[in-house]
Amino acid sequence: MDKFRMIFQFLQSNQESFMNGICGIMALASAQMYSAFDFNCPCLPHYNLAYGLGILLVPPFILFLLGFVLNNNISMLAEEWRRPQGQRGKDPAVLRYMFCSMAQRAMIAPVVWISVTLLDGKCITCAFCISVPMETLGNASHPSLSQEEMKRVLARIPCKEIYDGQEFIDNELAIRYLRCISQALGWCFVLLMTTLAFLVRSLRPCFTQAAFLKSRYWSHYIDIERKLFDEMCAEHARSFAKVCIQQFFEGMSTDLAATQCHPPRKSPVDAGEAAEKLLGITDRSTMNVALKSWHRCKPPLNLYSPVLLSSNGWVGEKQPPKQPQKEMAVYYSWV
Numbered sequence: 001m002d003k004f005r006m007i008f009q010f011l012q013s014n015q016e017s018f019m020n021g022i023c024g025i026m027a028l029a030s031a032q033m034y035s036a037f038d039f040n041c042p043c044l045p046h047y048n049l050a051y052g053l054g055i056l057l058v059p060p061f062i063l064f065l066l067g068f069v070l071n072n073n074i075s076m077l078a079e080e081w082r083r084p085q086g087q088r089g090k091d092p093a094v095l096r097y098m099f100c101s102m103a104q105r106a107m108i109a110p111v112v113w114i115s116v117t118l119l120d121g122k123c124i125t126c127a128f129c130i131s132v133p134m135e136t137l138g139n140a141s142h143p144s145l146s147q148e149e150m151k152r153v154l155a156r157i158p159c160k161e162i163y164d165g166q167e168f169i170d171n172e173l174a175i176r177y178l179r180c181i182s183q184a185l186g187w188c189f190v191l192l193m194t195t196l197a198f199l200v201r202s203l204r205p206c207f208t209q210a211a212f213l214k215s216r217y218w219s220h221y222i223d224i225e226r227k228l229f230d231e232m233c234a235e236h237a238r239s240f241a242k243v244c245i246q247q248f249f250e251g252m253s254t255d256l257a258a259t260q261c262h263p264p265r266k267s268p269v270d271a272g273e274a275a276e277k278l279l280g281i282t283d284r285s286t287m288n289v290a291l292k293s294w295h296r297c298k299p300p301l302n303l304y305s306p307v308l309l310s311s312n313g314w315v316g317e318k319q320p321p322k323q324p325q326k327e328m329a330v331y332y333s334w335v
Contacts, residue, residue, distance in 0.1 A: 026070075026109040030063055034116050041126035041158040045151045048158075052127025056117050060110030067106025073098060076226055086297025094222070097215035104200065111193050118186030121179035122158070128178060129157040137177060138169025229294070239277040240287075 042051055068074050077098050080090065117123050130151050132138070145153070153165035157174045165171075205212045281287050 027112040030109045030113040043156045043159040045155045052123040056123045063109040088298040094218045121182035124182035125178040
């Protein structure tokens with residue numbers, strides 16, 4: 001159990017590297033999924049386009065959403081975006097930076113899927129086989145077939161076992177033509193994504209270095225603050241439960257001592273230590289108020305302004321300083 005706890009703490013401390021590894025694994029998994037996928041074109045005029053574009057676009061969208069789901073910061077981003085203004089303002093630049101960082105990682109697997117699909121060429125061949133230029137590649141002047149029948153014949157180009165239009169256009173020629181276009185689109189897509197990633201990762205900090213550093217710092221602060229708050233809540237809950245259980249058993253021992261005339265045992269020494277960790281919050285209603293106040297109006301990010309917790313939430317009003325006793329004595333002597 002300790003080994004699993006150490007691994008979990010290591011993953012929490014190296015969350016960015018862990019998420020990069022998860023995105024890389026998802027990218028490799030998407031390529032393996034496509035290679036293991038059994039692509040079967042329907043070879044029907046009204047279904048080829050929907051099937052081909054569906055295989056090209058629907059799995060990347062699912063992988064994109066899955067990249068957000070596997071990212072732990074998505075809940076933190078949603079919480080920061082939906083929380084009330086309170087005593088602490090919300091910076092849209094920080095929210096945009098967090099969303100862009102998660103989107104960049106989530107786009108790796110969809111980009112790999114689209115690239116592999118286009119370079120393979122099966123989807124484009126199935127989707128656009130009806131659009132083969134018969135004027136340049138085949139015989140378009142066949143008098144015995146109508147336009148609808150010609151489309152039905154061309155829709156069977158990806159299915160070599162049922163294709164029966166060799167007199168119009170050669171099956172292998174049409175497949176090579178469409179696959180060449182698909183591979184050209186695939187390499188253009190790879191070049192576009194690589195160039196875009198280079199611009200985002202390299203040139204953006206050069207133009208807005210101050211804003212980039214500010215957004216990066218406060219996004220890390222929000223993440224660390226949330227983790228520390230969870231740890232403090234867990235520690236407080238543990239101490240609160242420990243004190244409640246100790247008081248229960250002390251009450252039980254007192255009752256047993258009263259009935260059986262045995263002296264009650266002394267409470268353990270660490271009961272006071274657990275009570276000190278409660279920080280004055282010793283009942284359920286006060287804890288609920290504190291948690292609600294933390295969500296509604298977080299304290300301002302100013303370490304030198306006193307922040308008090310009232311029944312309505314966090315209050316940042318400064319209290320008047322207390323005068324020393326010596327100064328008060330001098331004042332009354334003059335009066």
